[in-house]
Amino acid sequence: MTTTETPGMLRRILDYSSRADPYPLYAELRRTPVARQEDGSYVVSTYRELTELLHDPHLSSDVRHLSRPMPSAEGGDTPAFINMDPPEHDRLRRMAMRHFGPPHTPGLVAGMEGDLTAVVGGLIDDFAGRDQIDIVDDFAYPFPVTVICHLLGVPRDDEPRFHVWVDDIVNSIDYDPRTDPKEKLDKGVRARQDLRQYLGGLLEQRHGRPGDDLLARLANDDGPDGRMTDEEIISTANLLLIAGHETTVNLITNGMLTLLRHPQVLQRLRDEPGLVVPLVEELLRYEPPVHIIPWRAAYSDITVADTVIPKGSQIMLMLASGSRDPNRFHDPDSFAPDRRDNQHLGFGSGIHLCFGGPLARLETQIALTELVQRLDRPGLVADPPPYRRSPVLRGPIHLPVEQNR
Amino acid sequence: MTSAENLRAFKRDGRIVVVGASLAGLRAAEALRDEGFTGSLTMIGDELGEPYDRPPLSKQVLTGWVPADGTTLPRRRDINAEWLLGVPASGLDLANNHVRLADGREIPFDRVLISTGVRARPWFVESEAALDGVFVVRTREHAEGLQRALAAGPSRVLVIGAGFTGSEIASICRERDIPVTVAELAPAPLVGALGAMIGEVASDMQRAHGVDLRCGVKVTRLEGDTQGRLRRAHFDDGTTIDADVAVVALGGIRNTEWLRGSGLAAGVWGIACDTGCRALTLDGLVTDDVFAAGDVARCPNPIYEYRLISLEHWANAVEQAEVAAHNMVSGQADRWPHLSIPLFWSIQFGVNIKSVGVPTFADEVVVTQGSVPDHRFVAAYGYRGRVTAAVSFNNAKWLDHYRKLIESAAPFPPPCPTPDQPVDMKPVPVDFPGPVLLAQGATVVVTGHDPGERRVTAAEQHHR
Numbered sequence: 001m002t003t004t005e006t007p008g009m010l011r012r013i014l015d016y017s018s019r020a021d022p023y024p025l026y027a028e029l030r031r032t033p034v035a036r037q038e039d040g041s042y043v044v045s046t047y048r049e050l051t052e053l054l055h056d057p058h059l060s061s062d063v064r065h066l067s068r069p070m071p072s073a074e075g076g077d078t079p080a081f082i083n084m085d086p087p088e089h090d091r092l093r094r095m096a097m098r099h100f101g102p103p104h105t106p107g108l109v110a111g112m113e114g115d116l117t118a119v120v121g122g123l124i125d126d127f128a129g130r131d132q133i134d135i136v137d138d139f140a141y142p143f144p145v146t147v148i149c150h151l152l153g154v155p156r157d158d159e160p161r162f163h164v165w166v167d168d169i170v171n172s173i174d175y176d177p178r179t180d181p182k183e184k185l186d187k188g189v190r191a192r193q194d195l196r197q198y199l200g201g202l203l204e205q206r207h208g209r210p211g212d213d214l215l216a217r218l219a220n221d222d223g224p225d226g227r228m229t230d231e232e233i234i235s236t237a238n239l240l241l242i243a244g245h246e247t248t249v250n251l252i253t254n255g256m257l258t259l260l261r262h263p264q265v266l267q268r269l270r271d272e273p274g275l276v277v278p279l280v281e282e283l284l285r286y287e288p289p290v291h292i293i294p295w296r297a298a299y300s301d302i303t304v305a306d307t308v309i310p311k312g313s314q315i316m317l318m319l320a321s322g323s324r325d326p327n328r329f330h331d332p333d334s335f336a337p338d339r340r341d342n343q344h345l346g347f348g349s350g351i352h353l354c355f356g357g358p359l360a361r362l363e364t365q366i367a368l369t370e371l372v373q374r375l376d377r378p379g380l381v382a383d384p385p386p387y388r389r390s391p392v393l394r395g396p397i398h399l400p401v402e403q404n405r
Numbered sequence: 406m407t408s409a410e411n412l413r414a415f416k417r418d419g420r421i422v423v424v425g426a427s428l429a430g431l432r433a434a435e436a437l438r439d440e441g442f443t444g445s446l447t448m449i450g451d452e453l454g455e456p457y458d459r460p461p462l463s464k465q466v467l468t469g470w471v472p473a474d475g476t477t478l479p480r481r482r483d484i485n486a487e488w489l490l491g492v493p494a495s496g497l498d499l500a501n502n503h504v505r506l507a508d509g510r511e512i513p514f515d516r517v518l519i520s521t522g523v524r525a526r527p528w529f530v531e532s533e534a535a536l537d538g539v540f541v542v543r544t545r546e547h548a549e550g551l552q553r554a555l556a557a558g559p560s561r562v563l564v565i566g567a568g569f570t571g572s573e574i575a576s577i578c579r580e581r582d583i584p585v586t587v588a589e590l591a592p593a594p595l596v597g598a599l600g601a602m603i604g605e606v607a608s609d610m611q612r613a614h615g616v617d618l619r620c621g622v623k624v625t626r627l628e629g630d631t632q633g634r635l636r637r638a639h640f641d642d643g644t645t646i647d648a649d650v651a652v653v654a655l656g657g658i659r660n661t662e663w664l665r666g667s668g669l670a671a672g673v674w675g676i677a678c679d680t681g682c683r684a685l686t687l688d689g690l691v692t693d694d695v696f697a698a699g700d701v702a703r704c705p706n707p708i709y710e711y712r713l714i715s716l717e718h719w720a721n722a723v724e725q726a727e728v729a730a731h732n733m734v735s736g737q738a739d740r741w742p743h744l745s746i747p748l749f750w751s752i753q754f755g756v757n758i759k760s761v762g763v764p765t766f767a768d769e770v771v772v773t774q775g776s777v778p779d780h781r782f783v784a785a786y787g788y789r790g791r792v793t794a795a796v797s798f799n800n801a802k803w804l805d806h807y808r809k810l811i812e813s814a815a816p817f818p819p820p821c822p823t824p825d826q827p828v829d830m831k832p833v834p835v836d837f838p839g840p841v842l843l844a845q846g847a848t849v850v851v852t853g854h855d856p857g858e859r860r861v862t863a864a865e866q867h868h869r
Binding site: 051052055056057058060062065085086087090299300301302350351353 | 773774775776779781783800802803804805806809821822823824825
């Protein structure tokens with residue numbers, strides 16, 4: 001397999017005009033599974049090569065191992081574990097997981113089912129008497145934000161403040177110095193500082209005051225790995241706050257959009273509530289909330305698909321393309337909720353596998369179940385709906401839906 | 406009738422008998438129905454009750470967390486089978502195609518799958534094995550009995566044999582704060598499976614958790630009191646130890662005795678078959694209607710020089726069951742070979758140990774990632790300059806990478822450094838008896854002169 005360049009292909013994918021349907025471009029991109037770009041970076045788009053790389057210990061998440069620095073990287077701040085390698089990554093993730101999942105806190109996510117259902121029910125109650133709702137603003141955004149705020153111990157009333165910061169941060173993730181105004185980057189940097197300062201203030205109040213929320217637990221708990229430093233706690237909380245809702249908003253919205261585009265599946269979900277479990281997995285494959293891991297670094301030379309990626313190279317992982325690879329998934333462009341052997345890349349894979357995946361699954365299962373049960377004859381107002389800017393965390397910015405038609 | 410018509414008729418109303426109703430048997434039955442087999446399906450098993458999962462029996466069941474009857478295997482689909490449980494099979498008649506049961510019944514078949522597995526190797530002195538307090542762990546009843554004995558708060562548990570099962574049980578004892586002595590003939594725990602380097606790590610782990618580990622010793626006698634309760638164990642170095650529970654963890658015996666005289670290449674080493682799970686006769690001919698899967702099957706693996714390997718691994722049972730089931734209802738052109746890389750896991754002393762490949766098929770081992778003193782690392786195994794296996798301690802998520810190295814015969818030691826580099830990356834000798842271990846026990850006698858007369862006779866009739 002050669003690494004012929006595909007000039008312009010990546011740029012076309014990143015261009016906003018492709019946002020509503022990048023999948024035909026992914027198909028073209030997959031003709032060159034490992035594609036070297038003009039700037040020396042590599043784009044990987046096929047399932048086998050992506051899974052190989054995600055499990056390859058030579059692939060680094062530490063920005064210091066890039067031979068050319070990233071313009072959008074968090075300069076100076078303590079990175080969160082998503083941007084770290086073992087052993088520090090393992091230690092911090094383990095310390096955070098102690099309070100979130102098995103083996104130390106196995107019942108947390110499952111125990112949230114009642115609360116999640118109540119939040120969802122309350123939001124849908126507010127739809128009453130309205131002919132048109134916005135699935136994003138009225139539902140898919142407020143729901144996971146409420147959940148992650150509660151989990152972390154961030155006051156829900158502060159949402160308007162951190163909403164702006166999170167938007168600016170997400171917008172700066174895919175900053176490209178060739179096409180984007182410098183302001184986009186600066187805004188992101190400023191927003192990071194503001195958010196860190198805000199979280200630092202909340203953390204301050206928790207020292208010496210044990211409590212149930214994650215901030216209090218991290219601030220006061222001494223596990224076998226010791227205690228995180230304040231900087232580490234802030235970075236972790238920062239990561240969980242952003243990842244905890246930005247992604248789930250898109251998963252729920254993509255889910256409703258997909259169901260409205262497949263009315264028979266929507267009807268089946270009404271009739272067979274158990275279908276929601278495989279359906280959400282298929283959604284994670286078919287319309288995932290995270291399309292791209294924008295960068296990883298080659299710690300040493302990496303061989304993939306007979307291509308040697310030299311040490312220090314930047315590698316972009318096109319996860320959503322891999323989940324549509326016909327060499328892995330039969331009829332990949334059809335939405336098939338009964339699909340078996342569905343090892344999608346919706347949550348990534350390997351040591352950086354989505355930390356909050358179990359929560360995102362449950363949130364989306366409950367959200368879609370309740371929406372299809374309670375919306376009366378829902379229909380799309382516009383197809384495609386308007387999309388957010390980001391090609392990385394991809395999803396509609398609004399999803400207007402009519403009901404009681 | 407053409408062979409295609411035959412196959413269609415067989416899939417529609419043929420008779421399949423599965424001997425051995427545990428993991429491999431159940432998964433094969435489910436796969437047969439998935440493949441569209443609508444004929445009659447008979448499940449024969451010597452244990453009563455629903456098929457159940459065994460890995461938890463030496464782990465969660467012994468801590469008391471999961472009740473022994475809570476390990477029933479999940480059903481992936483309805484298999485619409487006739488279940489003949491509680492009576493073991495006692496013979497296989499390939500001239501008349503039927504399975505004989507111990508109660509004299511004869512069950513006819515068109516095709517048969519043998520998945521009779523392994524049983525625990527009992528203590529070698531029957532009267533001592535019968536002492537109250539002496540256990541093996543293989544079945545649900547065994548685990549339930551041992552769990553009760555541990556819950557009663559014994560003064561000391563003696564574990565005889567520090568393979569995976571013995572080490573897991575020792576770990577549970579320490580978790581329950583029960584004093585435990587582990588006696589192992591080899592120089593360290595896990596040495597037989599993973600070699601000397603890992604054995605040393607395993608020794609450290611056991612001692613750090615307060616296990617009284619005694620290596621290089623043999624238990625010679627188990628002594629009971631007048632009520633027939635275990636009191637004391639004697640070692641070959643003349644020492645003794647007082648214990649009221651002893652767990653005999655000396656590995657398994659393959660359930661192949663019932664196949665004696667069947668003409669199959671079955672013996673203490675398992676049932677030889679091809680990669681398609683079709684059993685071989687003693688002469689080494691492939692049969693068409695007899696298949697084997699799971700712990701009892703012994704398949705060639707091309708990656709390991711086509712050696713015949715039998716594996717007592719959960720994933721191996723599942724994968725062979727699927728391959729065997731597919732091939733039982735498929736024509737020659739559509740047959741699947743079982744070519745997957747072995748996978749194994751254990752949990753002990755708070756560490757998740759996982760391996761890919763066949764670690765015994767190696768001459769050198771090297772730590773490639775992490776830190777051995779911290780008990781979190783990956784070690785790669787090599788044989789003549791290629792990667793053949795890897796073992797991880799609390800680092801299992803990297804093993805897919807090593808599986809790929811094994812599949813692609815990648816050079817050993819792996820040349821490129823990774824983050825989290827170990828202090829020392831020099832390969833050391835693996836210290837096994839060597840790959841020859843995999844083939845031990847297979848001795849046969851060939852008779853006759855003309856090609857039409859030459860036959861193999863069963864080795865066990867001439868030796869033992």
